[in-house]
Amino acid sequence: MTLEIRLAHRFKGFSLDVDFTAPPGVTAIFGRSGSGKTTLINAVAGLLRPDRGRIVAEGRMLLDSDRGLCLPPHRRRVGYVFQDARLFPHLSVRQNLLYGRWFAKLGAGAEFDRIIDLLDIAPLLDRRPGALSGGEKARVGLGRAILSNPALLLMDEPLAALDEARKAEILPYLERLRDEVRLPILYVSHAMAEVARLATTVVLLEAGRVLASGPTLELLADPATAPALGLRDAGALLTARVIAHESDGLTRLEGPAGPLWLPHIDAPAGKAVRVRVLAQDVMLALDPPGAVSALNILPATVHALRMGEGPGALVQLQVGPEMLLARVTRRSAAALGLQPGREVFAVLKAVSVAQENVGGGPSGPMARQGPGG
Amino acid sequence: MTLEIRLAHRFKGFSLDVDFTAPPGVTAIFGRSGSGKTTLINAVAGLLRPDRGRIVAEGRMLLDSDRGLCLPPHRRRVGYVFQDARLFPHLSVRQNLLYGRWFAKLGAGAEFDRIIDLLDIAPLLDRRPGALSGGEKARVGLGRAILSNPALLLMDEPLAALDEARKAEILPYLERLRDEVRLPILYVSHAMAEVARLATTVVLLEAGRVLASGPTLELLADPATAPALGLRDAGALLTARVIAHESDGLTRLEGPAGPLWLPHIDAPAGKAVRVRVLAQDVMLALDPPGAVSALNILPATVHALRMGEGPGALVQLQVGPEMLLARVTRRSAAALGLQPGREVFAVLKAVSVAQENVGGGPSGPMARQGPGG
């Protein structure tokens, strides 16, 4: 499902002016605090009527200011996870969760139990939201939106209040939503790891304007846009297929870039996954290193080099047909004589690929790494 | 300033029972959603009167339920950054910020301008908080608490709603508060990177109980507690002294563990800093690798080895007098024949040490890495 968004709106001291198309899958809205992310999402939900704009969701016209059309929020079928949870104080947690289902004429079914379980909110069901902890509120808000059976999911920093362990449990579920239910999702987040894992597309906002937008893979692997997304999160995505789960807990994958060994991935053999490799986790060597703890050593060719303002450099590597990004110091770049065309070896530790950096391909099945490390 | 906290409180379905002492500096309260972090902090602030308890802040008795003593919140001089910002809707942002100063009989001075600048909220000063964005609210709440001239700072996920860039600007300021003003801080966060950088002490809560507590350095370098803190964040801290800033943007440091080259650190030569090295960023080799992009190669001895439940293993290394933690696959551990006593080389890329992983030593000056990478 494609989502076309064109909006212009002015507040005193702030103006939003965006125009982009979100292809099926997860579109991450990325930007600094105050850049207009919530404003944008509110307009999609119908909670803000922009000065001008046009929003089309798979042919369904949600808004067209030229024709004076503006679908009211309740007919847009969006599931909105608010930045502030906005739970109904007069309803129990259970009633909050079932609120949207009631209008969708669905009851508490197996789906309900699954979400309760996933979000670990079963003990809260009969409580009022008033005295829930911050993270509990966030989880209930998430559950409420998902359970309302939306045709489009809007999530405004849904996981910001959650601990890493909880996030690691919820992310695969969101991937499944994206892939199985094929639910388009607009996802606001500051955490690049989440974005890189979930998002098919990234829209980078700054002061109400779209600074860059495009497929996540390209943006993150592009040395030109990576700094804007945060150097620490710069990295490229490799595609691969699960070959076998080995006895010592590693999974062997095979991709266009070559063979990979990663900590156990919870996907059956044959499934396609994508693996995010952070630029800072890639070490370069001129010769294949000997007895080292790194399991993945990929022959590569330097494709481009971009010197930073500081002591670092981003190196774009051609690994087979795919691109990999490496971040090294300028000193090392000089020492190794890196320049386009130079043949090197990319050294990559299996454990460096953190749990949330392996995910199902945008249209493949989800993949999950097992516990432990 | 030492903070002694002993508390017992029961809600229906949840009970808090903690007893620990927070030494001077930042004490991080770490724990999953619903583990009682906010409840604990509320009790310290005097907003919750626990069933039983005793809280002493550097000799000042804030609470002693045995003697029936309970200082009201306004006489505790705590600066509380709330998880929900709790800005006063009827006051302008400026008035919100100055609210506490009024009671501390301080006006808007140079300090005020500095904070406004740091938090980048100058354009918001004359607005009402109602329509601020999530991150703007968080920043104003942070400023309000800091400006109230507190004797003790309580921060409940103060940076959760902020983007990485903003965080990177604010963290050094908090370090400075910790070190220059010597303000004791109770800091709730889910982000281990923040915790590792700021905290002198970590208190790990689970279901209302203290699971582990102690100096950050020890807890993070201890293979036994690291999994509880999140494997991705496991890592050890090396102490070092800035030696020189070199022309290519690197800083040379010298520490008990040996020489280190890191991206530019914003601290004068001679200053002590601490450097957090993530376990997953350390590669092990039996022989010193040749032409590689990694700049730091430290000879080390395996001190302990802890196999995980999955495919990974944590290796505790003795590097000079200090400990380093490395996370490798079990397969690599076997291939390299790792076992206590084994001599290896720890390979560490300069750029792996992310900006927020270098900070001033708990009692040293702050250190900040420059922009770019």
Added chain:
Amino acid sequence: MFEALTPDEWRAVALSLRVSFWATALSLPFGLLTAFALARWRFPGQQVLNGLVHLPLILPPVVTGYLLLLTFGKAGTVGAALDRWFGVSFAFHWTGAALAAAIMAFPLMVRAIRLAVEAVDPKLEDAAATLGASRPWVFATVTLPLILPGILAGAILAFAKAMGEFGATITFVSNIPGKTQTLPSAIYTFLQVPGGEPQAIRLVLIAVAVALTALFLSEWVSRAIARRIGAA
């Protein structure tokens, strides 16, 4: 003085209860609507409506009663029309007493509900809308429950006022025992005759007891609601 109620007293009590109940119950929907219109909407003539609602408070009750008599009486334009088309007659009937009480109590009810409506966070209503609730459903499932304390406060004020209303009632529908003689009218009559005080005091105590019972009931309900919303 504390012997059982006489049949006449019973009738006055029963009538007062009936009048107050219907005055409160039937004016509630209008009170809600008016409070909503004043709190949320912007329309021309809003301030006129606002002034109109407050009028019964400002006017001496006898004036209100007299105006009612002129409008809703048998000879009054509205009264005659209602009688002709719907067979509803207020004149010298307990329904008229209820109308008078409702109108006198209306400003109190509207203000209480309006304050509550103004305190509702529209963000919660937005949230309900994104979950598929249309305007009326948002109102029924979110707004209404949230303003319940205000509605309750408005209803109890209206009920108490209706129990005590006298000036407009006696002017409009007179003081006919068993038909329009409410407790306050009965009290008034006793106060008008020499030596009537003891009976008047009896009736005052009865009126107070009835109204306070309603008041305490409403407090209890209101606390139950607050407890439910508050926590746990």
Added chain:
Amino acid sequence: MFEALTPDEWRAVALSLRVSFWATALSLPFGLLTAFALARWRFPGQQVLNGLVHLPLILPPVVTGYLLLLTFGKAGTVGAALDRWFGVSFAFHWTGAALAAAIMAFPLMVRAIRLAVEAVDPKLEDAAATLGASRPWVFATVTLPLILPGILAGAILAFAKAMGEFGATITFVSNIPGKTQTLPSAIYTFLQVPGGEPQAIRLVLIAVAVALTALFLSEWVSRAIARRIGAA
């Protein structure tokens, strides 16, 4: 009928304004305190206080006036004491009219303020406390501004009610032109004599104009507050 006001009418208007103003102004602090006590505190006898506050609403005004006479009159216990100790006398004085109006309006004022107090989020008060504000300061800087709409609503209800109050006033302090003859008393007088209606209507229009002016002023202030709190 629309010629300038006669001196007598002027006196009635001025007196009504004076009485309503003081009745509202002086009962505000008590109203605030009572509303607070009812909304926030728990103490024995709370429900008794609650009932007491509502009493003037339930009782026919003449009864309230009569009770006032018994308590605050020259011979009444409280009245005598006040007269002896403070030289404050209510009997046949405009202060008595203000007292009567204040008491009649008190339940309306308390309810409005109480609703507003109950809607204040205690978390904001907590936040103020951690920033160093003691209880009274929290009240003055956070609670009070937040309940301002409620206070305004309470005050305007009280003012309007005071402008219209008649039964209790005339019973308590009688009707002395220029001293205790408020607009409603004057209106009542005209309504009692055949052919007095035109003059009564004149006075009614004056009363309505005065009260509506106050009402619109309060609306305007209240919107200004709401706008300030709401956004921008």
Added chain:
Amino acid sequence: AAASLKTALDGVAADFQAATGHQVTISYAGSNQLAKQIIAGAPADIFLSASTSWMDEVEKAGLVVPDSRADLLGNQLVLVAGGNAPAPVTIGPELDLAGLLAGGKLSMALVNAVPAGQYGKEALDTLGLWASVEGAVAQSENVRAALALVATGEAPLGIVYASDALAEANVTVIGTFPADSHSPITYPVALLTGAADEADRAFFAALSGDAADARFAAQGFAILP
């Protein structure tokens, strides 16, 4: 009927009911209110007013059965005082009313609106006393309230009907106004045009019967022929 007649009239109605079995419903309110209601179409059969002027209004509206109007009752105007055994006075032009008040108020019903007040003012005018006490007159909504002011000691003196003063233990009648100092105090009664049946006429007749006279007299009213 006028509210002040309640005690007596209730008795008359009870007697009538016992004798004839006809149910009598009496609405007590201010004469002005009743008159307006009758003019506005109230389903009343008999009007017993405390003032002639309001009966005139009803008559003007053409609602009175011709020739049915009669003056049923009369009353006397008295000066009452509170406190212990005040000395009786003779009411005449030489009475030092202001002196008796000693700075206190003279409690009356509304002198422009309520009949008792109107008669009182008329009497004081006739006696040339009005000017001396005008500023000291406290006017109440009705006679009962005026009496209450004296009974509670709020005002030292009051001018009320004899019928009202009779039952109030806390006041003493210290003087009766000469009958010629004011127009005769009468309570007119009339059959209304809405009255249809025999029972109405029967009760109308019973109002001037002996049993009724006794009841009215017991309440201090004067029976007019």
